[in-house]
Amino acid sequence: MTNYIGTATSRIDGRAKVTGEAKYAGEFNITGLAHASVVASTIAKGRIARIDASAALSVEGVLDVLTHLNRPPMASADSAYDDDTAPEGSPFRPLYNDRIWFNFQPVALVVAEKPEIARFAAALVRVEYEEQAHVTDLHRQRDKAFALEPGKNHSAPPKPRGTAEQAFAAAAVRHRGEYYVPIEHHNPIELFASTVIFESDGKLTVYDKTQGVQNVQRYLCNVLGTEPEEVRVMSPFVGGAFGSGLRPQFQAVLAALAARALKRSVRLALTRQQMYGLSYRPAMIQQIELGASAGGTLDAIAHDAITVTSQYEDFHRQETGWSGLLYRCANATYAHRLARLDLETPCDMRAPSAATGVYALECAMDELAVALKLDPLELRLRYYSDRDQNTDRPYSSKSLRECYRQGSQAFGWDKRNPEPRSTRDGTELVGWGMASGVWEALQVPIAARIVLTANGHAEVSCATSDIGTGTYTIMAQVAAEMLGLPLDNVTVKLGDSTLPQSPVEGGSWIAASVSNGIATTAGAVREELLRLAKQMPNSALADATADEVTLADGMLVSKRDATCAVSIAEAMRHRGVDRIEQEKSTTFDDDGSHAHNTHSAVFAEVKVDEELGVIRVTRVVSAIAAGRILNTKTARSQIIGGVVWGIGMALHEETLIDHNFGRIMNANIAEYHVPVNADVYDIDVIFVDELDAIVNPLGIKGLGEIGIVGVAAAIANAIYHATGMRVRDLPITLDKLQR
Amino acid sequence: MINFQYVRATDVADAVHRIAADPAATFIAGGSNLIDLMKYDVERPSRLIDITRLPLKSVEETADGGLRIGALVSNSDLAYHPLIAARYPLLASAILAGASAQLRNMASTGGNLLQRTRCYYFYDTATPCNKREPGSGCSAISGLNRMHAILGTSEACIATHPSDMCVALAALDARVHAAGPAGARTIAFSDFHRLPENTPERDTNLQPNEIVTAVELPARGFAANYTYLKIRDRLSYAFALVSVAAALELQGDTIIEARLALGGVAHKPWRDPTAEAALREQAPSQATFNRAADVFLRDAKAFGHNAFKINLAHRAIVRALIQAAAGTPQSQSDKKIR
Known part of the structure; x- marks a missing residue:
């Protein structure tokens, strides 16, 4: 039997991607396809007073200019615009009315015979606005920030514990710091696009850039007021999304509206600039206070965050809760407030809330270590907790200590001189910093279908997306291993709303969910095969139960006695069965007794030119504990990507308003x-062995998010160690290091 | 993006004739800046006159020991040209500090001279910009100006010239050859680019009906003591916050000739004869370099976000002069600053 799970398997879709055979949403063609171009708002807030589309309409090849005045009907109730990941509020509706909520908001859509004509004509549309005073500066709104009641898709911060105020008063050492993270945009390389095929019966086939085809399908049906069977959404390949494709985005609605208005197939691809009107990671101001004893206990944590949301929705994630989770500490308080700005609603971006919340916590911990004259790693070991501190329960597995050990060893942490500015390399100051990372090991209900044919081929399908993470490949690996087939005999279908149910791909939950889902379905296939095998004359498995057999090398084999085996092909042929099809839903029972988390320890080396402030991140070691690793090759790529993004978060990324x-x-x-x-030097990824028999049957925890968590803090801490300067607002550009 | 006509010029005379016939037309060579600007509706030419077939692609030695670089020599070809590498390594280094390999393959020598500012507001037609729309106002002065100029600014414009190559050309005292309806002429490099004053819409003194045909380098190449030091927000593929082209000629322990040009600080590559004079006849030392930097930046003025540039420029000048004097020029591939 060949093992596929846990191996360094190359992407099964790799060849299609590098040869251009893999088609993305904006690449599907059909005869008669029309092309749309968005006219975007140039003001942040107000109303559309007048739209003059006459010049655009007079261009040869222009088919129509859609605005809020002439668009096809759209639903009027907020509930129609809801989706699986929408926060509370009144979701944005493109071309709905004359109201302007944010800059780059679509105000008109030009549809033409060719994309060049559409784009040219879009430049000719004249829009007059009645402008209203806007505010886009979080710092200006911080005094107006408000606390949010728990609601749909967001939870309140964890309950405070202990008596933090008294603990702070009694603490031998207190550290208080304010940390700022600016707005960041996702910037996937693939531009957001939708190709809507207007079928002869009026049904719509929508190729969309999305992380959730079924989410988009339901949304479009609700918005357009159609029956479910009238809209099919497909997204076979996604060129990165990072959270920006979790919610249905406006290009899908606009393209569908245009298709229905013109009764014609329409493609809309946004420009890079227009994508800055889709969504972003909210800016946040965080205050952290830590109180510790001289003897090595952390006695109090207070974490207060103010984050950005729009005027029409309450986007809210759990920034502060990570602080109380990670370290042993009897007293903790949290506060989270929102500030409304005249921007579009934020959305999730890689490790939402943890990338930012843990950044602040881990910088604060470094500052506490300095105050206590303790090695930063030693500090974290002293505060180490084997229990989730927020809910006081054990982890299904937590191998962070092993991450610290293996990571620090690979990095050579024990050679660190604790004194800032103590190490030089010519004109550069050398700094070493570290941080911990944490994310949730989530899993969600999912369905998978397997069709096994007598020729030893299986097709496995699920409506999930592969946003570049390698979902196609791990699905094939799990199916091949569970069905005992060669990898090449497995075909994977995903990214189609007609396939078995899947939630959006996000939160690092798909790998665990879909793998266990496939295992469940493969179990049903095995049962069916056993039923057939038992019916064969003199069956070697006549007395076997489903639990006692496994599938390997085209055979149904007894686990007890490998000589008791039946050929799958023969069993099927004997009963005249040429295909076995099973579709099973899998849910994950969580009795709440254990916390499910992934962890990381990140070690970074920076070199900073002392006079000029130029920073180089010359070395990063990231040690990851994330349960069973399905594919060490794609997993490593995931973590490298997270580390690179962490470098960007620390040094580069900032949306300038x-x-x-x-x-x-x-x-x-x-x-x-x-x-x-x-900007990227050596990145060393270590996967720490972590067996987890509790989290789910396969012990998978997912690792899309964990790679970025802690990286920015490790770098910021290394910069402090190099320079003696503590920069608490990201990105750390060289001007912030000028003395 | 606005529709346009496309024609191909057959020779320089034809190009000049065509541009004279249509004042709203523009030349296109590599297009690495122009196409972007057209997509953003900033440039709206009626017609693109493609000059890529003109015979301006050679690098030739001149009678006085210099080089004449055809306007259509690509940035890549120029950077790796053996004569440039051997005699004008400052120019090669500056070119390799800019853009990316792909862009340098497309970009031409003449086009590099004519590239336009990267000021955010110039690129966004939704905001006022005097350079794009004279009289509409400067949004950068009271807006995002971290990238902006500290020298030679005006109330109308604080944009910077984005080129790296031009900073080296300024330091090397290059001359620009142009052709127009009245014939050919030569423009000293320091006279080629303009300060914004009240006409920021004009970047250069090239007339609208003229075409750049060549850039000429004088014999003096400073191949022994030079550096191009570019300070930016990431280690590659970013425009300069400050860049310094420094070139020295030493006789024993005395600087007998000094050139100092800065990028990222003004509407044009910035040279200062007084600062260069402060280096001449001096021994290379930290004190000498500090004095020169003081002189160079004596009129520097910041606008808020770019205040750090004055100090940064000072340190970069000193560092660059140390590198040049020591004969240890900055590598453009090893990102550690020497």
Whole structure:
């Protein structure tokens, strides 16, 4: 039997991707396809006074200009615009009325025979606005921030515990710091696009860039007022999304509206600049206070966050709760407030809330270590907790201590001179910093279908997405292993709303969910095969039960006695069965007795030119504990990507808003900086063995998010160690290091 | 993006004739800046006159020991040209500090001279910008100006010239050859780019009906003591916050000739004869370099976000001069600053 789970298997879709055979949402063609181009708002707040589309309409090849005045009917109730990941509020509706909520909001859609004509004509649409005073500066709104009641898709911070105020008063050492993270945009390389095929019967087939085809399908049906069978959404390949494709985005609605208005197939691809009107990671101001004894206990934590939301929805994540979770500490308080700005609603971005919340916590911990004259790693070991501190329960598994051990050893942490500015390399100051990372091991109900044919081929399908993470490949690996087939004999189908149920792909929950889902379904296939095998004359498995057999190398084999085996093909042929099809839903029972989390220990080396402040992150070691690793190759890529993003978060990323205009000014990837190759030196990824028999049957925890958590803090802490300067607002650009 | 016509020029005379016939037309060579600007509706040419087939692609030695670089020599070809690498390594280094390999393959010598500012507001037609729309106002002065100029600014414009190559050309005292309806002429590099004053819409003194045909380098190449030091927000593929082209000629322990040009600080590559004079006849030392930097930046003025640039420029000048004097120029591939 061949093991596929846990191996370094290359992507099964890799060849299709590098040869261009893999088609993305904006690449599906059909005869008669029309092309749309968005006219975007140039103000942050107000009303559309007048739209003059006459010049655009007079261009040859222009089919129509849709605005709020002439668009096809759309639902009027907020509930129709709800979706699986929507926060509370009144969701944005493109072209619904004359109201402007944010800059880059679509105000008109030009549809033409060719994309060039659409884009040209879009430049000719004249829009007059009645402008209203706007505010886009979080710092200006911080005094107006408000606390939010728990509600749908967001929870309140954990309950405070102990008596933090008294503990702070009694603490030998107190550290208090304010940490700032700016707005960041996702910037997947694939532009957001939808191709809507208007079928002959009026049904819509929508190729959309999304992390959840069924979420988009339900949303479009509700918004357009159609029956479920009238809309099919597909997304076979996604060129990165990072959370930006969790909610249905406006290009899908606009393209569908245009298709229905024109009774014609329509494609809409947004420009990079227009994508800055989709969503973002909210800026946040965080205050953390830590109180500790000289003897090595952490006695009190207070974490207060203010984050950005829009005027029409309450986007809220659990930034502060991570602080009380991670370390042994009897007293903790949390506060989370929202500040409304005239921007679109934020959404999840890689490790939402943890990338930012843990950044602040782990910088604060470093500052506490300095105050206590303790090694930062030693501090974390002293505060180590084997129980989830927020809910006081054990973890299904927690191998963070092993992450610290293996990570620090690979990095050479024991050679660190604790004194800031103590290590030099010529003109550069050298700094070493570290941080912990934590994320949730989530799993969600999912369904998977397997069709096994007598020729030894299986097709496994689920409506989930592969947003570049390698879902196709791990689905094939799990199915091949569970069915005892060669990997090449497994075909994977995903990204189609007609396939078995899947939630959106996000939160690092799909790997665990879909793998266990496939295992469940494979179990049903095995049972069916056993039923057939038993019916064969003189069956070697006549007395076997389903639990006692396994599938390997095209055989149904007894686990007790490998000589008791029946050929799958023969069993099927004997009963005249040429295919076995099983579809099973899998749910994950969680009795609440254990916390499910992934962990990381990140060690970073920076070199900082002392005079000029130029920073190089010359080395990062990331040790990860995330349960069973399905594919060490794609998993490593995931973590490297997270570390690179962490470098960007620490040093580069910042959405620049001109608050006079309430407008993002660096809305392109030349001026919105992310790391380039030159910024990335050595990244060493270590997967710590972590067996977890509790979290789910396969022991998988997922690792899409954990790679970024802690990285920015490790780098910020390394910069402090190098320079003696503590920069608490990201990104740490060289001007912030000038003395 | 606005529709346009496309024509191909057959020779320089044809190009000049075509541009004279249509004042709203523009030349296109590599297009690495122009196409972006057209997509953003900032440039709206009626017609693109493609000059990529003109015979301006050679690098030739001149009678006085210099080089004449055709306007269509790509940035990549120029950076790796053996004569440039051997005699003008400052120019090669500056080119390799800019953009990416792909862009340098497309970008031409003449086009590099004519690239436009990266000021956010210039690129966004939703905001006022005097350079894009004269008289509409400067949004950067009271807005996001971290990237903006500290020298030679005006109330109308605080944009910077984005080129790296031009900073080296300024330091090397290059001359620009242009052709127009009245014939050919030569423009000293320091006279080529303009300060914004009240006409920020004009970046250069090239007339609208003229075409750049070549850039000429004088014999003096400073191949022994030079550096191009570029300070930016990431280690590659970002415009300069401050860049310094420094070139020295030493005789024993005395600087007999000094060139100092800065990028990222002004509407044009910025040179200062007084600062260079402060280096001449001096021994290379930290004190000498500090004095020169003081002089260079004596009129520097910041606008808020870019206040750090004055101090940064000072330190970068000193560092660059140390590198140049020591004969240890900054590598553009090893990102550690020497």
